[in-house]
Amino acid sequence: xYAVSDAAGRVLTAAYDGIFDPTAAEITVDTLPEDYPTNVQxxxxxxxxxxxxxxxxxxxxxxxxxxxxTFWDFLTAVAKAxxxxxxxxxxxxxxxxxxxLCAREAAGLAATMIMATNADDASMVDADGNAVPxxx
Amino acid sequence: xxxxxxxxxxxxGIDFTTTRYGYRGAGFxxxxxxxxxxxxVIYGDNTIFADPARLATNPVDFxxxxxxKWMIPMNGLPAPHNIMLGQWEPSEDExxxxxTQGFGAVSALFWGATECxxxxxxxxxxxxxxxxxxxxxLAAEDGSWTAQETIYDWEANGCDGVRRGDFPLxxxxxxxxxxxxxxxxxxxxxxxxxxxxxxxxxxxxxxxGDNLNNCWFVSNPENVWxxxxxxxxxxxxxxxxxxxxxxxxxxxxxxxxHATWAPADGEDIFPSRLEDDAGLIYxxxxxxxxxxETHEPASGAE
Numbered sequence: 392x393y394a395v396s397d398a399a400g401r402v403l404t405a406a407y408d409g410i411f412d413p414t415a416a417e418i419t420v421d422t423l424p425e426d427y428p429t430n431v432q433x434x435x436x437x438x439x440x441x442x443x444x445x446x447x448x449x450x451x452x453x454x455x456x457x458x459x460x461t462f463w464d465f466l467t468a469v470a471k472a473x474x475x476x477x478x479x480x481x482x483x484x485x486x487x488x489x490x491x492l493c494a495r496e497a498a499g500l501a502a503t504m505i506m507a508t509n510a511d512d513a514s515m516v517d518a519d520g521n522a523v524p525x526x527x
Numbered sequence: 528x529x530x531x532x533x534x535x536x537x538x539x540g541i542d543f544t545t546t547r548y549g550y551r552g553a554g555f556x557x558x559x560x561x562x563x564x565x566x567x568v569i570y571g572d573n574t575i576f577a578d579p580a581r582l583a584t585n586p587v588d589f590x591x592x593x594x595x596k597w598m599i600p601m602n603g604l605p606a607p608h609n610i611m612l613g614q615w616e617p618s619e620d621e622x623x624x625x626x627t628q629g630f631g632a633v634s635a636l637f638w639g640a641t642e643c644x645x646x647x648x649x650x651x652x653x654x655x656x657x658x659x660x661x662x663x664x665l666a667a668e669d670g671s672w673t674a675q676e677t678i679y680d681w682e683a684n685g686c687d688g689v690r691r692g693d694f695p696l697x698x699x700x701x702x703x704x705x706x707x708x709x710x711x712x713x714x715x716x717x718x719x720x721x722x723x724x725x726x727x728x729x730x731x732x733x734x735x736g737d738n739l740n741n742c743w744f745v746s747n748p749e750n751v752w753x754x755x756x757x758x759x760x761x762x763x764x765x766x767x768x769x770x771x772x773x774x775x776x777x778x779x780x781x782x783x784x785h786a787t788w789a790p791a792d793g794e795d796i797f798p799s800r801l802e803d804d805a806g807l808i809y810x811x812x813x814x815x816x817x818x819x820e821t822h823e824p825a826s827g828a829e
Contacts, residue, residue: 397616401609405614408598410766437667460587461586464586482613491667491672491677492612499607500593502657502658504553507553
């Protein structure tokens, strides 16, 4: 039996959570809820397509900065990161429910991405000159 | 671009005259090294490395750029996912600069050197306000939970209380890259042996620095490449990274390798066919997975 420090245990958990799944199926408007992976199910307990569109105003819509990507594209990406919204919490947070921790994590991601894609400035472009508002 | 990524790009047939690794995607991915490892972690191949513009044109990869940055600890630092879920707890050094649990540590992770340590940075304040606004709005329909209740009193949503500067190295600062070949220069200053697993074993033996048995965790792909150009490299966050390193190891590619396996039910074993050119004998396990058998080469057997 091996013993590891608390810190090493948390890092090992992080290693487990960091694995992506490139084979995860695409999620579309037609995907049945029962076919959603667990992390997407957690996310969908509190987030709708309408919520998403209002949070990321410059990622969707004909006049927005990035009209090519949608809520369903976002969910497809989430499905490929199985531990996002379904991670193994550290000891301090293990008493909270999975959806509550998912909400906490999704709020942090949304705040980070909104700032990174700069919803305040739709005129910014990416390295290729495409309309992807971005910080830096 | 360092030699490691340069030659990986050459192997992938990437045209440097037209390929740029500039800021793209929801994670504002930047730099050949970040693109390379993102490609390996998410797709297990060079999909993104060979076509970095996908982060601006592929609607799923655009978000994966952000999720990669959110989920994967890089450069010896925790990832935001680790911070938000308590897989990171501040060390003494981190506490000393004002870091504590909470979303403020995520801001400090990425923008500690430019936005933290003040209450007057508009970007940091806007990010904190967005986070707090979303958190206040999220709750279960049946009232069983609220997002707000996951924030402890001692957490910090902003980074104004964190001393301005780079995020300190802590528990996540360890070798993250895996390789089977480090060459014979292991004992030179080229490679920092303090940051490699079992370096004592690596530096001993009649083969000098050759690695005859295992794959090793190292801290720096560029240094390993400098000592042993052509080394294959994996990152520990990549699916099956250590397994794939072992499978690519010369030890597992030698025909004379001793192997054990269980034949399927009803399958016969012909020991002579298990012989290799050098006449080595393979050990087998019976189909009921209980009795171990050693098969001698049967002279003249078909």
